[in-house]
Structure formats: C-alpha cells, structure tokens
Amino acid sequence: MANDSDSQESRPLNNNNGNGSAQIKIQPKVQPKYSVHRDVLNHELVIKQTGYAARDKSIPSSLRSCWQSWSFFSLFTGIIPILQWLPQYSLRRDLIGDIISGFTVAIMNIPHGMAYGMLAGVSAGNGLYMAVFPVLVYMVLGTSKHISIGTFAVASMMTLKVVQTYATVDGTTATTTPATLLVNATSTFATPVAGDAITPVEVVTALALTVGIVHLLMALFRLGTLASLLSDPLVNGFTTAAACHVVTAQLKDVLGITVPRYKGAFKIIYTIIDVVKSVPQTNLINFGFCLCILLFMTICNECLKPCMRKRCRFPLPAELIAVIGGTLISRIFNMKENYKVEMVGVIPNWLPVPELPRLELVPVVAVDSIAIAIVTYSIVMSMALTFAKKHNYEVRANQELFAMGIGNMVSSCFSCIPMACSLSRSVIQEQTGGVSQIASLVSASLIVATIMWIGPFFSDLPRCVLAGVIIVALKPMFIQAKELKKFSKQGKLEMLTWLTTFLCVVLIDIDIGLLIGIGVSLLTLYIKGLKPYATLLGYMPEAPGIYVDINQHRNAMGVPETRIFRYCGSLNFATSMFFRRALNEHLGLDKKPTKNSAKYTPVLQNGNMRGAGEKRGNGDLSDSSDFRFLILDFSMLGHIDVAGCRTLSEVSKEMKARGARLLLASPVDRVYDTLVHSMALSEGPFEIFPTLHDTVEYANASRTA
Numbered sequence: 090m091a092n093d094s095d096s097q098e099s100r101p102l103n104n105n106n107g108n109g110s111a112q113i114k115i116q117p118k119v120q121p122k123y124s125v126h127r128d129v130l131n132h133e134l135v136i137k138q139t140g141y142a143a144r145d146k147s148i149p150s151s152l153r154s155c156w157q158s159w160s161f162f163s164l165f166t167g168i169i170p171i172l173q174w175l176p177q178y179s180l181r182r183d184l185i186g187d188i189i190s191g192f193t194v195a196i197m198n199i200p201h202g203m204a205y206g207m208l209a210g211v212s213a214g215n216g217l218y219m220a221v222f223p224v225l226v227y228m229v230l231g232t233s234k235h236i237s238i239g240t241f242a243v244a245s246m247m248t249l250k251v252v253q254t255y256a257t258v259d260g261t262t263a264t265t266t267p268a269t270l271l272v273n274a275t276s277t278f279a280t281p282v283a284g285d286a287i288t289p290v291e292v293v294t295a296l297a298l299t300v301g302i303v304h305l306l307m308a309l310f311r312l313g314t315l316a317s318l319l320s321d322p323l324v325n326g327f328t329t330a331a332a333c334h335v336v337t338a339q340l341k342d343v344l345g346i347t348v349p350r351y352k353g354a355f356k357i358i359y360t361i362i363d364v365v366k367s368v369p370q371t372n373l374i375n376f377g378f379c380l381c382i383l384l385f386m387t388i389c390n391e392c393l394k395p396c397m398r399k400r401c402r403f404p405l406p407a408e409l410i411a412v413i414g415g416t417l418i419s420r421i422f423n424m425k426e427n428y429k430v431e432m433v434g435v436i437p438n439w440l441p442v443p444e445l446p447r448l449e450l451v452p453v454v455a456v457d458s459i460a461i462a463i464v465t466y467s468i469v470m471s472m473a474l475t476f477a478k479k480h481n482y483e484v485r486a487n488q489e490l491f492a493m494g495i496g497n498m499v500s501s502c503f504s505c506i507p508m509a510c511s512l513s514r515s516v517i518q519e520q521t522g523g524v525s526q527i528a529s530l531v532s533a534s535l536i537v538a539t540i541m542w543i544g545p546f547f548s549d550l551p552r553c554v555l556a557g558v559i560i561v562a563l564k565p566m567f568i569q570a571k572e573l574k575k576f577s578k579q580g581k582l583e584m585l586t587w588l589t590t591f592l593c594v595v596l597i598d599i600d601i602g603l604l605i606g607i608g609v610s611l612l613t614l615y616i617k618g619l620k621p622y623a624t625l626l627g628y629m630p631e632a633p634g635i636y637v638d639i640n641q642h643r644n645a646m647g648v649p650e651t652r653i654f655r656y657c658g659s660l661n662f663a664t665s666m667f668f669r670r671a672l673n674e675h676l677g678l679d680k681k682p683t684k685n686s687a688k689y690t691p692v693l694q695n696g697n698m699r700g701a702g703e704k705r706g707n708g709d710l711s712d713s714s715d716f717r718f719l720i721l722d723f724s725m726l727g728h729i730d731v732a733g734c735r736t737l738s739e740v741s742k743e744m745k746a747r748g749a750r751l752l753l754a755s756p757v758d759r760v761y762d763t764l765v766h767s768m769a770l771s772e773g774p775f776e777i778f779p780t781l782h783d784t785v786e787y788a789n790a791s792r793t794a
Contacts, residue, residue: 191531313486345372621658
C-alpha cells in the first residue's frame with residue numbers, strides 16, 4: 090500500500106524536472122468533462138432570453154426601496170447593538186471569562202491611564218477617567234466585543250500638541266506658564282478671549298467634544314470606509330514616528346530636568362538639542378530610579394511574562410507592580426523633599442461632576458480634531474476588524490463612528506481626552522478569555538473603586554516611573570519599523586509612503602506629517618489605478634476555450650488573424666490615455682509602417698524589443714499589426730464612463746479604416762448598461778458578446794465565411 094506522501098494527489102502542482110520545465114501529473118480518481126453544443130450568442134440575445142432589466146437609478150426608485158427595507162425595530166437595535174448581543178449572553182458560559190479578562194485589563198489600565206493622561210498634558214486622574222466613561226458608552230453602542238477602549242499613546246501625543254498650542258495655564262501647578270517655556274519664532278498662543286486663562290483640561294475636553302462631532306458627521310455621511318484609505322505603510326510609518334515623539338517627550342522626566350516646549354517644525358530636534366545641553370543638570374537619583382524601572386520592566390516583559398504565560402492564565406502585572414513599588418519607595422525615602430524628584434501630583438478620590446466643555450474653544454481646536462478623529466478611528470477599526478475576523482462576527486464601520494462620536498461627546502463632560510483603543514490591552518482582553526464588552530464593564534467598575542479608595546495613594550508616584558512604563562510599552566511600535574523591508578519588497582511606492590510619512594511626522598509635526606502621508610498614500614493609489622494591467626491573450630491547444638496571457642504562457646497559441654486584448658481596471662476619462670497607449674503598444678500600432686520603411690518591431694509588455702523572427706508561443710504574433718478582428722476582453726473591467734465609450738468609438742473607427750472589426754467580450758452588467766446608454770448618445774455601435782469564447786468563435790466563423 091502506497092504511503093500518503095507518495096500519492097499523486099499529494100504532489101505539488103508544479104514539479105520541476107531536470108530540464109526546468111513544469112510537468113503536471115495529477116490524476117484524480119474521476120476526470121470530469123463537459124461539452125457544450127449551442128449557437129454562438131451575442132449579448133443582445135442573452136439579454137432578451139434572460140429577461141434582464143437595467144437597475145433603476147432614479148432618486149424616486151432609491152427612496153422607494155429604502156422605505157420598503159426600513160424597519161424601526163431593526164434601526165433601533167442597530168443603533169444600540171447591546172440589545173442584540175446581551176439577550177444571547179450566557180452567564181454560565183461567558184461570565185467567568187469576562188470577569189477574569191476585566192480584572193486583568195483593569196490592572197493594566199491603572200498605570201496606562203495615569204501615564205497617558207500625563208502624556209496628554211493633563212493629570213494622571215484624567216487618564217484614569219478614560220478607563221470609565223468612554224468605556225461604558227462604547228459597551229452600549231460599539232460593535233466590537235474585544236477591544237479595550239481608553240487611552241492610547243499616539244492619541245495622547247496628538248492631544249499634547251493641542252494642549253501646548255492653546256493652553257495658557259499649567260494644569261498641574263495652576264499657575265500661568267511663563268512665555269519663556271513655550272518657544273516658537275512665528276506664532277503665539279491663540280486664545281478665544283483676550284486675557285482669559287485656558288487650562289489644559291478645558292482644551293482636552295473641548296477637543297474631545299469636537300472629535301466626537303467629527304465622528305458623528307463621518308457616520309452621518311457614511312464615511313466608515315475612510316479607514317481603508319490609510320494604507321499599511323502609512324499607518325506603520327505614522328505610529329513609528331509618533332512613538333519617537335512620545336519618547337522625546339519623556340526624556341525630561343527620565344533625566345529630571347526642565348526644557349522649553351517647542352511648537353512647529355523641527356520641534357523634536359530642538360527638544361533633543363536642549364535635552365543634550367541640560368544633561369549636566371541631570372537629577373542622578375531620578376535618572377537611576379528610572380533606569381531601575383526600565384530594567385525591571387524589560388526583565389518582566391522579555392523573561393518572566395513568557396514563562397508565566399505557559400503556566401498561568403493571568404499575565405504578570407509588571408506595570409502595576411512598578412507603579413505600586415515606585416510609590417512605596419517614594420514615600421519611604423521621601424524622594425520629593427530629599428532628592429527633588431518630581432511627583433505625579435494630587436489624584437482626587439472622587440469622580441468628576443459632569444460639566445460642559447468651553448464651547449468657544451470648539452472652533453479653535455476644530456482643525457486639530459480632524460486628524461485626531463481619523464487616527465483614533467483607524468486604530469479602533471483596525472483592531473476591531475482583527476478580532477472580528479478571528480472570532481467570526483461582524484463589525485459595522487459606521488456604527489463604530491457613531492459609538493466613538495457619542496463616547497467622545499459624553500466623556501468630554503467628565504474631563505476626558507479623545508478616546509481610542511490600546512493595542513496591548515485589547516490583545517490581553519481577548520487572550521485572557523474575554524468574550525464581550527461585559528469585560529469592559531468589570532474593568533471600569535474596578536477603576537472606579539481604585540479612584541474612590543486608592544487614588545490619593547498614587548499622589549507620591551514619581552513621574553520618572555511613568556516615563557519608564559511608557560518607554561517600555563512603546564517597544565512594539567519601534568519593532569514594527571522592520572516592516573519597511575516587507576514594504577520595499579511590495580513596491581517602491583509602498584516604501585516611499587512609509588519613508589515620507591515617517592520623516593514628515595518626525596521632522597515637521599504629527600498632524601502635518603499625517604496629512605502629507607495621506608496625500609502621498611492617495612497619490613500612490615491614483616498612480617496604481619491609472620496604470621491598470623493589460624495584455625494579449627492566446628488559447629491552449631489542448632483545451633480550446635481557455636485563454637491565457639501570451640507573455641506568461643509560452644505554449645499558448647494566438648488566434649489566427651485575431652488579437653485578444655484583456656484590460657483590467659477602469660476605463661474612464663483618467664485612464665483612457667493609458668488604455669490607448671497600451672493597446673497600440675501591444676498591437677504594434679504606435680508606429681505606422683510605410684511601403685519604403687522597415688517593418689516596425691512591436692514593444693513587449695516588459696519594455697523589451699521583439700526580435701525579427703521571435704514568436705509568442707506557437708502562434709506567430711510577430712507581425713502583430715496584421716489582423717482582421719480585435720477582441721477586447723472586458724471580463725475584468727469594473728467601470729466605464731462616457732469618456733471611455735468615446736475612446737472605444739475612436740478605436741472602432743480606426744479598426745474600420747484598417748479593414749478590421751472591433752468586438753467586445755464579456756462585459757459585466759454595469760459596463761453593458763453604460764455601453765447601451767452611450768450607443769443611445771450616438772457612440773458606437775458596438776458588437777458585444779456574453780463570453781470571450783463566443784467572441785472568438787464568431788470571429789473564426791466570420792473569417793472563414
């Protein structure tokens with residue numbers, strides 16, 4: 090009995106022999122065959138026999154179909170997704186996993202909330218509030234079951250930029266910031282009312298409200314697919330560069346020094362220069378303490394956590410241990426008084442009273458809110474789609490926008506910064522058994538208990554401890570820079586997008602760099618769409634009816650006196666020029682030979698010149714200008730407009746002048762509708778066939794008739 094490894098079915102499809110040629114030796118148990126005997130059909134006859142009717146695109150028809158599909162109950166449950174999944178929630182099956190997951194995420198949320206709250210330019214307490222209010226709103230309105238809503242390093246860094254631009258009062262000391270600490274040669278603070286003091290909390294709450302409004306407007310105009318415009322190279326380069334800004338902002342806390350705050354282009358370079366100049370003033374106790382935290386966190390993340398993951402369901406709470414241990418050491422040695430180590434400051438032991446943000450600040454931060462809204466939504470949506478694909482459930486893009494919009498607007502009344510989701514906490518929430526947003530409810534409840542009873546304990550936490558926690562947490566963002574090698578293999582445009590985004594974000598600023606990166610990403614998308622794929626096709630001698638790229642399949646044969654041109658993409662006013670150029674090059678029509686001139690040598694698709702006697706496969710296409718039928722295979726044409734139809738009319742007239750006929754094969758329904766509409770507008774006429782093989786058989790019959 091033969092082994093499975095020796096069976097014919099287990100062999101690869103592409104076995105190379107000694108000559109390097111591919112031999113296919115698969116012999117299935119049953120070799121199916123089919124034989125079709127029918128007349129050659131044109132597309133008009135198929136349309137009549139199938140009862141095809143073009144879709145009504147009028148506004149009354151759209152409104153009528155929308156009204157017929159409208160359901161108040163479906164609309165209500167769609168807006169509030171918790172009404173859909175909560176009745177199906179099983180306490181026996183799901184509750185234990187959600188409790189364990191929620192408890193674990195809460196442990197991570199305490200140091201993360203405090204650290205990223207400080208990073209955003211407000212107090213650590215504001216960061217803890219982020220683990221409560223937006224989480225509860227998203228639990229009711231969000232469609233993802235696994236992401237952990239709250240603070241995120243990139244969002245906090247972008248928020249800090251807005252705080253530094255518009256705040257005129259330091260929120261931690263409640264004193265007016267000296268003008269010498271905020272350096273910009275070309276701009277000053279933009280205050281809505283002259284002489285008014287603007288605190289960082291007022292700026293971030295107005296910013297959160299404005300970001301929420303932007304999200305709601307995006308949901309209203311159905312812009313949920315906007316995140317797809319942010320390509321992987323763009324997001325990768327942006328987050329890596331933003332991590333550089335985050336680390337630079339933490340250097341002063343690592344060294345225990347004071348440096349001016351810069352705005353505008355090259356601020357990261359100016360900050361690094363000032364940090365280097367201030368190194369002699371380093372607080373050695375502060376610096377040594379931070380190094381110990383960095384060493385402890387690195388050992389935990391690289392050694393202890395992987396070992397414990399194999400033996401215990403709970404991950405090692407290294408961040409919480411560092412925060413609690415740092416606070417205890419600070420209290421025991423009275424580091425603030427004895428060693429001048431800067432502390433986090435007062436953390437209130439109560440929840441904030443709801444209060445509307447300063448509405449006059451909304452138009453001031455409106456421009457900044459757009460970039461933050463796009464970035465935070467992209468992060469939330471990418472993580473939500475990752476878990477949805479893994480656990481086989483649906484995430485609705487526009488509902489996510491609605492949930493984030495309401496979440497930001499509600500949390501802005503409770504002293505919160507713009508919401509996002511954490512990559513690390515989301516992964517932990519899923520890996521520890523979380524199956525729904527009930528885990529977020531458990532986490533938020535534990536955070537509330539922490540604020541109410543333990544909050545003041547962390548007032549003596551050194552800022553250098555949080556700086557160490559932030560820097561270690563950013564390691565995955567720096568590691569992802571290795572993806573540049575993969576992007577370079579994908580294409581030069583992908584590498585250009587990564588490098589441009591990274592350099593612009595680092596050298597100029599976060600929001601301006603992001604805008605430039607989006608522009609470059611859209612430009613590369615336009616360039617790729619502007620040059621669709623085009624080639625000539627031939628047929629397989631052993632299997633008539635199968636047509637392949639004649640450049641890639643050397644044994645394919647050309648149809649006598651017929652050229653088959655396949656065009657993939659869209660044919661519109663923007664791509665019509667490329668279509669004509671590609672068609673002329675493949676057919677050898679870009680240079681017209683005369684009687685006394687040498688025969689024109691066609692240009693191959695790869696740009697090489699074809700030799701005088703060279704053939705494409707076994708079909709002689711070297712004299713590619715000698716044909717009677719031109720078949721355009723539109724089976725992969727997704728869209729055509731009136732300008733594209735006009736281009737086809739011009740090609741048809743040129744073919745008639747050469748004594749050839751233009752035949753169109755296998756257009757999809759939407760393309761066929763446009764062709765019929767253009768013929769009613771005096772374009773064409775076009776001879777259209779339902780399949781490519783019908784078109785070839787019709788050309789052969791006409792040629793031999």
